[in-house]
Amino acid sequence: xxxxxxxxxxxxxxxxxxxxxxxxxxxxxxxxxxxxxxxxxxxxxxxxxxxxxxxxxxxxxxxxxxxxxxxxxxxxxxxxxxxxxxxxxxxxxxxxxxxxxxxxxxxxxxxxxxxxxxxxxxxxxxxxxxxxxxxxxxxxxxxxxxxxxxxxxxxxxxxxxxxxxxxxxxxxxxxxxxxxxxxxxxxxxxxxxxxxxxxxxxxxxxxxxxxxxxxxxxxxxxxxxxxxxxxxxxxxxxxxxxxxxxxxxxxxxxxxxxxxxxxxxxxxxxxxxxxxxxxxxxxxxxxxxxxxxxxxxxxxxxxxxxxxxxxxxxxxxxxxxxxxxxxxxxxxxxxxxxxxxxxxxxxxxxxxxxxxxxxxxxxxxxxxxxxxxxxxxxxxxxxxxxxxxxxxxxxxxxxxxxxxxxxx
Amino acid sequence: xxxxxxxxxxxxxxxxxxxxxxxxxxxxxxxxxxxxxxxxxxxxxxxxxxxxxxxxxxxxxxxxxxxxxxxxxxxxxxxxxxxxxxxxxxxxxxxxxxxxxxxxxxxxxxxxxxxxxxxxxxxxxxxxxxxxxxxxxxxxxxxxxxxxxxxxxxxxxxxxxxxxxxxxxxxxxxxxxxxxxxxxxxxxxxxxxxxxxxxxxxxxxxxxxxxxxxxxxxxxxxxxxxxxxxxxxxxxxxxxxxxxxxxxxxxxxxxxxxxxxxxxxxxxxxxxxxxxxxxxxxxxxxxxxxxxxxxxxxxxxxxxxxxxxxxxxxxxxxxxxxxxxxxxxxxxxxxxxx
Numbered sequence: 001x002x003x004x005x006x007x008x009x010x011x012x013x014x015x016x017x018x019x020x021x022x023x024x025x026x027x028x029x030x031x032x033x034x035x036x037x038x039x040x041x042x043x044x045x046x047x048x049x050x051x052x053x054x055x056x057x058x059x060x061x062x063x064x065x066x067x068x069x070x071x072x073x074x075x076x077x078x079x080x081x082x083x084x085x086x087x088x089x090x091x092x093x094x095x096x097x098x099x100x101x102x103x104x105x106x107x108x109x110x111x112x113x114x115x116x117x118x119x120x121x122x123x124x125x126x127x128x129x130x131x132x133x134x135x136x137x138x139x140x141x142x143x144x145x146x147x148x149x150x151x152x153x154x155x156x157x158x159x160x161x162x163x164x165x166x167x168x169x170x171x172x173x174x175x176x177x178x179x180x181x182x183x184x185x186x187x188x189x190x191x192x193x194x195x196x197x198x199x200x201x202x203x204x205x206x207x208x209x210x211x212x213x214x215x216x217x218x219x220x221x222x223x224x225x226x227x228x229x230x231x232x233x234x235x236x237x238x239x240x241x242x243x244x245x246x247x248x249x250x251x252x253x254x255x256x257x258x259x260x261x262x263x264x265x266x267x268x269x270x271x272x273x274x275x276x277x278x279x280x281x282x283x284x285x286x287x288x289x290x291x292x293x294x295x296x297x298x299x300x301x302x303x304x305x306x307x308x309x310x311x312x313x314x315x316x317x318x319x320x321x322x323x324x325x326x327x328x329x330x331x332x333x334x335x336x337x338x339x340x341x342x343x344x345x346x347x348x349x350x351x352x353x354x355x356x357x358x359x360x361x362x363x364x365x366x367x368x369x370x371x372x373x374x375x376x377x378x379x380x381x382x383x384x385x386x387x388x389x390x391x392x393x394x395x396x397x398x399x400x401x402x403x404x405x406x407x408x
Numbered sequence: 409x410x411x412x413x414x415x416x417x418x419x420x421x422x423x424x425x426x427x428x429x430x431x432x433x434x435x436x437x438x439x440x441x442x443x444x445x446x447x448x449x450x451x452x453x454x455x456x457x458x459x460x461x462x463x464x465x466x467x468x469x470x471x472x473x474x475x476x477x478x479x480x481x482x483x484x485x486x487x488x489x490x491x492x493x494x495x496x497x498x499x500x501x502x503x504x505x506x507x508x509x510x511x512x513x514x515x516x517x518x519x520x521x522x523x524x525x526x527x528x529x530x531x532x533x534x535x536x537x538x539x540x541x542x543x544x545x546x547x548x549x550x551x552x553x554x555x556x557x558x559x560x561x562x563x564x565x566x567x568x569x570x571x572x573x574x575x576x577x578x579x580x581x582x583x584x585x586x587x588x589x590x591x592x593x594x595x596x597x598x599x600x601x602x603x604x605x606x607x608x609x610x611x612x613x614x615x616x617x618x619x620x621x622x623x624x625x626x627x628x629x630x631x632x633x634x635x636x637x638x639x640x641x642x643x644x645x646x647x648x649x650x651x652x653x654x655x656x657x658x659x660x661x662x663x664x665x666x667x668x669x670x671x672x673x674x675x676x677x678x679x680x681x682x683x684x685x686x687x688x689x690x691x692x693x694x695x696x697x698x699x700x701x702x703x704x705x706x707x708x709x710x711x712x713x714x715x716x717x718x719x720x721x722x723x724x725x726x727x728x729x730x731x732x733x734x735x736x737x738x739x740x741x742x743x744x745x746x
Contacts, residue, residue, distance in 0.1 A: 102454035120659040185565040
């Protein structure tokens with residue numbers, strides 16, 4: 001029975017080896033796209049086409065991951081960032097995302113940009129159980145963990161921001177007569193809904209005039225004249241940059257002096273205020289959640305110093321006053337945080353779980369006091385903003401950090 | 409005769425292609441078809457999806473080829489018909505629970521009607537002027553789709569999400585493979601129909617109009633009827649392609665059907681060879697894969713790289729893929745002779 005004994009010994013040894021290595025593996029769990037040395041992150045963004053100005057977000061993120069890799073990666077793993085151009089076209093977005101998932105085999109799709117593109121890929125990614133992490137759009141529908149547990153937003157939603165203005169008006173100007181103009185699409189309608197929700201029962205009496213415009217209209221001057229005629233003393237401009245500048249100019253031309261609120265999307269000094277004229281823009285209100293690269297008050301801020309240092313070393317082409325660069329940096333930092341929290345359990349389910357367990361996290365670029373909080377039922381990471389007023393040649397923050405979160 | 413007319417009659421914008429030269433030989437066709445049938449067994453789902461899109465865009469280019477290569481009329485408005493087809497399918501599937509396969513004929517008929525009607529005013533225009541009129545149609549379409557009036561059906565700017573069909577009868581193949589075969593079957597049917605159309609009396613009428621409108625009408629061809637008919641057929645096929653596109657992409661939104669799409673289709677036709685039907689699919693491959701290649705070469709300059717590649721193609725092969733096919737054919741003939 002010598003042979004038999006040997007066989008048994010071999011079997012036992014094999015079992016022991018299998019067991020121990022099995023135990024070692026149990027600590028490290030991977031899905032497609034992650035390994036001991038690498039984490040593959042996919043991304044789509046318009047590098048070409050009508051929205052190509054946002055392409056710098058992808059470039060900033062790429063540079064940020066280069067920095068992380070240069071500093072040793074995440075728990076020893078290097079990030080491979082694969083970013084494709086979708087030209088802001090939904091069919092192209094589907095094609096590129098499928099390429100990322102099925103051909104490049106990424107672990108997650110991170111920060112895809114644009115409401116139409118994200119809508120196009122949402123069903124596909126959710127059915128494949130692949131995280132659609134921190135989508136770059138302000139639509140409210142991304143916060144829907146019940147129906148889409150694999151999709152999570154990042155920036156404050158348009159509705160949340162609008163509710164903040166409503167809160168401000170209710171407090172500071174409860175007898176306001178609001179005249180508003182909104183862009184007739186999902187962006188405009190989200191803001192409108194947020195304002196109405198925020199004003200609650202007083203919405204009907206406070207909003208005295210509502211105008212909408214199409215992006216195809218060459219000028220919105222006619223609408224502004226109507227709003228002035230309505231006798232409104234608050235002008236809420238839910239517009240994209242080109243129209244926002246037109247509106248500010250026209251209001252000044254008409255010698256109308258309402259309290260003006262411009263949405264965050266169009267709060268850019270370079271893109272809106274300067275073309276509209278500094279003298280016409282004094283006292284305009286808006287809100288923000290991130291630090292403004294052009295604002296000298298952050299020159300000595302440790303977070304912004306790190307940001308500027310990063311640009312110098314890894315992305316010298318990046319313009320620190322470009323809001324998209326600040327955006328990409330913040331989003332990339334959030335992803336890195338989530339991946340660090342994942343530890344050695346780099347499964348898609350765990351990435352989603354960690355993304356939904358961020359507690360009081362803050363990036364270098366968020367305003368002091370603005371924090372990222374998520375939970376299994378809250379897929380809206382940033383929900384706070386601070387009001388700001390335009391004075392001189394820059395925005396000045398004032399008041400407390402306000403949350404636009406819906407009361408449950 | 410004015411100078412402009414003189415120019416128009418003496419230098420036709422679209423080269424006369426004899427109908428024999430519009431197709432491939434039977435042997436080649438069967439070989440290509442065999443390859444297309446076998447490929448999914450070896451390819452990843454993503455490749456199958458890309459091939460499906462290739463067939464779908466190929467159909468849309470084919471439709472334009474019938475219009476331009478067949479009847480000599482230009483159109484930069486194909487994206488509009490593609491959009492109508494896509495929305496027809498999507499709305500019927502999502503709001504009326506109609507089977508996806510049944511939505512395609514409806515899309516085709518609606519687009520045929522739309523194309524036929526658009527063909528009426530277009531009769532008065534030709535050449536670049538017609539191209540411009542259709543261009544207007546393409547730019548208007550995304551905005552029309554956003555209109556509040558249609559929103560209950562179209563979903564406005566948000567678009568509509570479409571459910572992807574499973575393979576029927578419990579066939580053991582994935583959704584992608586099934587959709588591929590489904591598309592392939594429709595593509596083959598439409599391709600055969602198109603070739604027969606161009607070989608028929610109507611096809612000859614199209615080509616007579618293309619080559620010389622005055623001579624055609626002197627021969628007793630009802631020029632206005634055949635011109636609008638060409639528009640209708642082209643729009644109908646584009647509509648079917650649009651419907652298939654909606655099912656494959658699982659999403660329709662106004663932003664999907666911009667003028668960019670119309671220009672891509674036009675590009676596909678020129679690259680594939682105007683008037684050469686098999687070239688439609690080569691052109692379709694060009695508009696799908698070359699932008700990706702360009703992006704691979706340089707992300708920041710993808711547009712410029714694409715432009716250079718396009719320029720090279722047009723410069724080296726002004727007649728598109730047809731030229732390669734002809735050269736290949738001549739080579740084979742020479743080898744046979746010697």
